[in-house]
Amino acid sequence: MTFRSPIKHCRTCGTAVVYRLPDDGDTKLRAVCPACHTVHYENPLNVVGTVPALPDGRVLLCKRNIEPRWGKWTLPAGFMELDETTAQGAARETDEEAGAQIEMGPLFSLLNVARVGQVHLFYRATLLSDQFNPGHETIEARLFTEDEVPWDEIAFRTVKETLEAYFADRKAGSFGLHCIDIE
Numbered sequence: 001m002t003f004r005s006p007i008k009h010c011r012t013c014g015t016a017v018v019y020r021l022p023d024d025g026d027t028k029l030r031a032v033c034p035a036c037h038t039v040h041y042e043n044p045l046n047v048v049g050t051v052p053a054l055p056d057g058r059v060l061l062c063k064r065n066i067e068p069r070w071g072k073w074t075l076p077a078g079f080m081e082l083d084e085t086t087a088q089g090a091a092r093e094t095d096e097e098a099g100a101q102i103e104m105g106p107l108f109s110l111l112n113v114a115r116v117g118q119v120h121l122f123y124r125a126t127l128l129s130d131q132f133n134p135g136h137e138t139i140e141a142r143l144f145t146e147d148e149v150p151w152d153e154i155a156f157r158t159v160k161e162t163l164e165a166y167f168a169d170r171k172a173g174s175f176g177l178h179c180i181d182i183e
Helices: 086-098 157-172
Strands: 018-020 030-032 045-053 059-064 077-079 102-113 118-127 138-144 178-181
Touching: 045 086, 045 102, 045 157, 059 086, 077 086, 086 102, 086 118, 086 138, 102 157, 118 157, 157 178
Parallel strands: 045 118, 102 178
Antiparallel strands: 018 030, 045 059, 045 077, 059 138, 102 118
16 A cells, blocks of 8 residues: 555544554554554545636646646646635636636546545636736646647646547537546
């Protein structure tokens, strides 16, 4: 089992935890406190974003100004915050990274990235303007047609898969929901 950032101490009493099968019949290794017997669960993180596009089909991409993958292109996305829905988080990330005004659309892609403990959710979004004000995490925000997308410079496989599905659906004239497992 690979851990993102293993729990080292009990959140209840501060004792060093041990990774073992809990006594309740659970079949997964968990961080268990040997003192107070609290079982700590580690769950996947949600990454939320949008596929912001103009009616002519051009899609907004952001050139990353942060690691990982500094200088590579991505859709506006980031980790979901507490007290927000996935759609609210996707809209917030689009504003923070691109300074783009959008109208949120339906969920478009759900990508499971189990090896890093993440679930990525991208919503379709209509751009209300072609003017952008990128935030500090973005070097540049720019519109691309399918032929103009710098495919070899896309930061993440989840983004590439989502863009490929978006352009294929657009050509077909019908958008679906795409559920993809990334190995």
